[in-house]
Amino acid sequence: xxxxxxxxxxxxxxxxxxxxxxxxxxxxxxxxxxxxxxxxxxxxxxxxxxxxxxxxxxxxxxxxxxxxxxxxxxxxxxxxxxxxxxxxxxxxxxxxxxxxxxxxxxxxxxxxxxxxxxxxxxxxxxxxxxxxxxxxxxxxxxxxxxxxxxxxxxxxxxxxxxxxxxxxxxxxxxxxxxxxxxxxxxxxxxxxxxxxxxxxxxxxxxxxxxxxxxxxxxxxxxxxxxxxxxxxxxxxxxxxxxxxxxxxxxxxxxxxxxxxxxxxxxxxxxxxxxxxxx
Ligand code: SAM
Numbered sequence: 089x090x091x092x093x094x095x096x097x098x099x100x101x102x103x104x105x106x107x108x109x110x111x112x113x114x115x116x117x118x119x120x121x122x123x124x125x126x127x128x129x130x131x132x133x134x135x136x137x138x139x140x141x142x143x144x145x146x147x148x149x150x151x152x153x154x155x156x157x158x159x160x161x162x163x164x165x166x167x168x169x170x171x172x173x174x175x176x177x178x179x180x181x182x183x184x185x186x187x188x189x190x191x192x193x194x195x196x197x198x199x200x201x202x203x204x205x206x207x208x209x210x211x212x213x214x215x216x217x218x219x220x221x222x223x224x225x226x227x228x229x230x231x232x233x234x235x236x237x238x239x240x241x242x243x244x245x246x247x248x249x250x251x252x253x254x255x256x257x258x259x260x261x262x263x264x265x266x267x268x269x270x271x272x273x274x275x276x277x278x279x280x281x282x283x284x285x286x287x288x289x290x291x292x293x294x295x296x297x298x299x300x301x302x303x304x305x306x307x308x309x310x311x312x313x314x315x316x317x318x319x320x321x322x323x324x325x326x327x328x329x330x331x332x333x334x335x336x337x338x339x340x341x342x343x344x345x346x347x348x349x350x351x352x353x354x355x356x357x358x359x360x361x362x363x364x365x366x
Contacts, residue, residue, distance in 0.1 A: 094124060096139055098285050098315050106139075108132070112207060116199035118253050123207050129313060133175055133208060135200070135248055139313045141175050143209055149279070149318065151342040152309035152350070154181035157242050157277040157322055158188075159337055159347060160330035165241045166190070169269060171226035171257065173246035174200035176210030181339070182244075183216050191219050192238070196253050198223040227256040230265040239271050245278035250289065258293070263300040263323075270325045277322045280306070282315035287360045293321045294361045302327035306361055307350040309341065317354065 092110065095103040108124035111131070115121070122134040130143025141149070158165045164187030170178050174195035182191050195201055201223070205214050214221070222229065226247070229235050243266050250258040257278075266276050278297075281289035290306070298304045301323035311318045322330050333347040358365045 094122075094134070096134075096137060102285070104139075104313075104315075106132070112203060114199065114203075116197050118197045119200070121200060121203060123203065131208065132313075133200075133204065136251060138248060138251075140248065141177055141208070142313050145312050146177050146209075147340045148309050149311045149314070150177035150181045151339040152307070152318075152320060153244055153246060153277060153279065154178055155337050155339055155342040156307065156320075156347055156350065157244065157275045157330070158182070158185055159333040159335060159344065160322065160324075161241055161275055162273060162328060162334055164335075167238075167240045167242075168192070169230075169235070169240040169243045170194070171230070171243065171245045171247065172196075172254070173244070175204045175208055176201075176213045178244055178246045179216075179219065180210045180213035183213055183218060184339075185337075189218060191216075192222065192235075192240070193219065194222045194224055194226045194229045196223070196225050225253070225256070227259075227262050227265070230262065230269050236265070236268045238269070239274075240269055241271055241274055243270060243274070243276040245276070247279070249281065249286070258289075258296070260296040260299050263297050267300045267325055272326055273328065274325045275322065275330060276301070276325075277320055280319040280321045282311075282318050283354075283357055283360055284317065285315050290319045290321070290357070291360050291362075293319075294363065297321055297323050301325060303329065304363075305330055305351060306353060306357065306363060307331075308353060308357075309350065319357065
């Protein structure tokens with residue numbers, strides 16, 4: 089198979105280049121979807137020319153977006169809502185917790201799910217009987233009675249950057265509705281970009297989430313293909329702190345001593361977010 093260069097724009101003057109072999113390409117009606125193979129990062133999924141996940145470093149993002157909020161809950165988590173997450177990586181990590189009894193996943197793009205089941209590395213997670221899979225808009229789902237009556241312990245927003253169908257997942261009303269879908273001690277988390285390239289995205293995410301949640305914090309993890317030091321915004325509905333784990337869990341990246349450490353941020357992130365440097 090002939091190799092080609094794929095370039096991802098990280099900023100107006102910056103691109104990351106990958107020498108890849110194309111495996112699959114299609115326009116899903118929502119997004120441009122590509123599956124490629126790369127010598128170092130292995131199999132990669134790309135949406136609208138932005139790398140979403142790679143075989144080599146997916147564990148960092150998926151573990152930090154899953155185990156940290158689950159271990160931050162003051163009791164064993166049982167019910168989880170994933171918004172986006174069509175590749176299946178977040179789902180796989182949620183299902184590693186025996187306490188988890190049900191996972192509802194809402195992704196707008198059925199083709200991302202089908203191609204991921206066929207070509208990516210989280211296939212088995214989609215076969216788990218605890219999964220309720222819904223193809224639809226996540227913002228519409230959390231605004232609905234069904235979700236707000238169902239109530240969840242943890243809501244994980246695994247969306248791409250604020251482009252195309254994902255724009256609504258960055259707006260303030262979305263977080264208000266998430267709060268209505270959570271149990272009184274529930275926790276939500278979302279990715280907030282890589283501040284070295286996307287500081288305004290982090291600032292806006294904190295501001296919007298603070299409109300609907302009494303306690304909002306930021307933690308970090310290093311995801312090479314996303315550009316390095318990535319920010320995650322986490323919030324608790326009842327204002328409880330989230331920086332201490334409620335038990336033991338060890339992944340390939342996340343572990344319980346790393347839980348608290350991840351809340352110690354680079355100095356400039358406090359300027360960006362306005363959060364106190366305690
Ligand atoms: N981890 C990746 C990142 O940080 O860039 C995101 C991975 S995941 C593949 C993103 C998913 O969000 C995609 O499958 C996409 O279809 C889904 N998505 C985009 N907009 C959505 C919406 N409004 N409602 C539900 N899912 C949405």
